[in-house]
Structures are given as structure tokens and as C-alpha cells.
Amino acid sequence: xxxxxxxxxxxxxxxxxxxxxxxxxxxxxxxxxxxxxxxxxxxxxxxxxxxxxxxxxxxxxxxxxxxxxxxxxxxxxxxxxxxxxxxxxxxxxxxxxxxxxxxxxxxxxxxxxxxxxxxxxxxxxxxxxxxxxxxxxxxxxxxxxxxxxxxxxxxxxxxxxxxxxxxxxxxxxxxxxxxxxxxxxxxxxxxxxxxxxxxxxxxxxxxxxxxxxxxxxxxxxxxxxxxxxx
Numbered sequence: 001x002x003x004x005x006x007x008x009x010x011x012x013x014x015x016x017x018x019x020x021x022x023x024x025x026x027x028x029x030x031x032x033x034x035x036x037x038x039x040x041x042x043x044x045x046x047x048x049x050x051x052x053x054x055x056x057x058x059x060x061x062x063x064x065x066x067x068x069x070x071x072x073x074x075x076x077x078x079x080x081x082x083x084x085x086x087x088x089x090x091x092x093x094x095x096x097x098x099x100x101x102x103x104x105x106x107x108x109x110x111x112x113x114x115x116x117x118x119x120x121x122x123x124x125x126x127x128x129x130x131x132x133x134x135x136x137x138x139x140x141x142x143x144x145x146x147x148x149x150x151x152x153x154x155x156x157x158x159x160x161x162x163x164x165x166x167x168x169x170x171x172x173x174x175x176x177x178x179x180x181x182x183x184x185x186x187x188x189x190x191x192x193x194x195x196x197x198x199x200x201x202x203x204x205x206x207x208x209x210x211x212x213x214x215x216x217x218x219x220x221x222x223x224x225x226x227x228x229x230x
Contacts, residue, residue: 002155003043007065010044018046018131021179021186022102025129026050028175028188035097040086040118041104045070048079058091060084087113094123102131106156111165119169124193128171134162134185162187 003010026047031037033054039047042059043066051057057079061067067081074081084090086101087110099118105111118128133156135144140159148159162185170192177186 003063004065006155007044007063007069010066011046011069015046017180018103021131021184022047023050024177024179025102025131025186025188026100028186029098029100029127029129031055031098036095037098037100038089038091038096038118038121039100039102040089040114041102041107042067042070042081043103045073045081047100047102048074051079054078058082058096060086060089062086087117089117089121091121093120094126095121097123097126099126099128101128103156104132105130105162105165106132106134106158106160111160112167115165116169119171119191122191124170124191126191127174128189128191130162130185130187130189131179132160132162132185133158133183135159137161137163
């Protein structure tokens with residue numbers, strides 16, 4: 001409901017504010033036209049103009065109103081925009097080379113589940129770009145916690161720690177820097193192979209990080225295309 005209200009005004013409020021940070025985050029990925037890209041929490045599509053024109057990508061968002069704005073602004077022909085939950089991503093294991101998580105881990109109810117899902121759908125060796133307003137590793141200050149009590153109504157949480165979200169995940173931090181007066185963090189991560197790799201489910205059964213629909217395939221590229229067509 002909050003993001004349905006945000007949809008008509010989101011770009012006017014935040015497009016300019018976040019643009020430089022988005023550019024830095026996407027540049028760190030060193031994208032090529034061969035990369036299969038997932039943007040979880042694509043919103044009104046502010047990341048789309050920064051993608052190479054020939055990429056194949058999917059933008060996922062729980063808000064149909066936000067996606068409607070993204071569709072109107074989309075100029076990248078090979079980007080599909082789908083209504084879906086970042087905590088239950090409807091794609092096969094290792095379906096993507098890259099995941100972009102901009103300003104989504106502070107919004108979803110369970111950020112650990114959302115990150116785990118992004119890890120699941122990115123192939124080993126793939127990259128994940130994170131941009132968000134995390135609390136310091138030593139925890140949120142009393143002031144930050146007090147402010148959070150008021151900002152939660154706007155649909156975000158400023159007390160979450162990145163370390164808690166990525167804990168125990170097979171991931172390597174490639175780079176980690178701050179942005180926007182050090183209030184935001186830009187993180188580039190590399191997906192490593194888990195100690196015991198998870199196979200793509202043989203049937204439509206719960207996903208490892210949630211209960212989203214899985215694509216029944218043993219070939220990630222088939223899963224990607226099947227999910228796009230659906």
C-alpha cells in the first residue's frame with residue numbers, strides 16, 4: 001500500500017538523490033551484453049537506463065503500481081518487468097549471472113530471505129550489487145533506533161546490519177564503500193559455490209529460501225527462459 005502511494009511521486013523525490021550511487025554500484029558490476037541480470041525490487045525502473053542496451057534482464061517488484069511506472073520509462077527492449085516477491089523469487093537455481101539489490105533489503109519483511117533468494121538464483125562466480133542504508137556493524141545507535149521508530153511508517157528500516165543479512169551465505173565481499181554522506185553502503189559481492197551444492201528441484205516444491213514457485217529444469221538457462229515466458 002505504501003509503494004502504491006509512492007509510485008506517482010517516487011522519481012521526483014528520489015531519482016536525483018540516488019542516481020550517483022546507482023551509477024557507482026552498476027559500474028562496479030562491469031556488465032556485458034552476455035550477462036543475465038535480475039533486478040530485485042526494480043521499483044519505477046531507475047536502474048534501467050544505466051544498463052547496457054543489449055542486456056537480457058528481469059525486473060521484479062511486489063508493487064504493480066511501481067512496475068507500471070517502470071514499464072512506461074523502460075527503453076531497454078530485453079528487460080521483462082514482473083510482479084513478484086524478492087523473498088520468493090520465481091526462477092530456477094543459477095538462472096542469472098548478476099543480481100542488483102538496490103534499496104530493497106531495508107524494505108522487505110525478511111532481508112535475509114531476500115538475500116538468500118538472490119544468492120540461489122545467481123550462478124557460482126556471479127555478482128551481487130547491494131546499495132542500502134545499513135546500520136554500522138557494531139549496531140544501530142540509540143538515535144538511529146529512535147529515528148527508525150518514525151521512518152518505519154514510510155516502508156523502510158534503517159537499523160538492519162549487512163553482516164546479519166549475509167551471515168553464513170557462500171559469498172565473498174569484493175568491494176565495500178560508503179555513499180551519500182556515509183549514510184549508505186555500496187557493496188559488491190561474489191557468489192561462491194556452497195559446500196554442498198543444492199540441485200534444482202525436480203518438481204514444483206518449496207525453494208531453499210522460501211516457498212516460491214521453482215522452474216523444473218536441470219539447465220539454468222532453460223529455467224531463465226521458461227520463467228521469462230511465463
